[in-house]
Amino acid sequence: MRIVNVVACLILAFFLTGCASVPPLNFSVPNVGVSNKKIDAEMKSITVSLARPDEQKGDIQAGMEGVPPLWKSSLEESLNRMAIFKDNSENKVSLSVKVLALDIPSFGVTFTTKTIARYELINRADGSIIYTQDISSVGTVSPGYAFAGIVRARESINRAVQNNITQFLQALETVDMTKPMFPTKK
Numbered sequence: 001m002r003i004v005n006v007v008a009c010l011i012l013a014f015f016l017t018g019c020a021s022v023p024p025l026n027f028s029v030p031n032v033g034v035s036n037k038k039i040d041a042e043m044k045s046i047t048v049s050l051a052r053p054d055e056q057k058g059d060i061q062a063g064m065e066g067v068p069p070l071w072k073s074s075l076e077e078s079l080n081r082m083a084i085f086k087d088n089s090e091n092k093v094s095l096s097v098k099v100l101a102l103d104i105p106s107f108g109v110t111f112t113t114k115t116i117a118r119y120e121l122i123n124r125a126d127g128s129i130i131y132t133q134d135i136s137s138v139g140t141v142s143p144g145y146a147f148a149g150i151v152r153a154r155e156s157i158n159r160a161v162q163n164n165i166t167q168f169l170q171a172l173e174t175v176d177m178t179k180p181m182f183p184t185k186k
Helices: 002-019 064-082 149-172
Strands: 042-050 092-103 111-123 129-141
Touching (some): 064 092, 092 149, 111 149, 129 149
Parallel strands (some): 042 092
């Protein structure tokens, strides 16, 4: 009788797992509004890359090569919705993002993914770094979100990156083009 109960539980678990579809990686930040502040610069380019092993501040699991293009498109979307840069400005800037950590737990009940990314806003005219900061964030998904661990893990990645981008957008409103953090020497 005990074997029948175990088999029934396994079959039920199999069917419940089959019902949950794995969400796509989606870093699109919800509820980004138009900024009241404008930065006197035109955004010319955005690059996002994974850190080299000697630059990392945590794990970046294999298979994360698809993250930078998705991170970049979410940043572009958020910056467009925020309308913080002036398209007709004589000042031109580039945004460089280096993903320093994307630490995803391999198993667990509650999944917490940790991300660290370095954001640098660079003046294209003289190479000065107007803004730079390493931003750390987490994305946590509880067991009530989905039965399947892979679904919770994927959603924790989405939330961690969305939270990271959100923190950057908030910090961006404090940037002053006339006061670069690291001016170039003339």
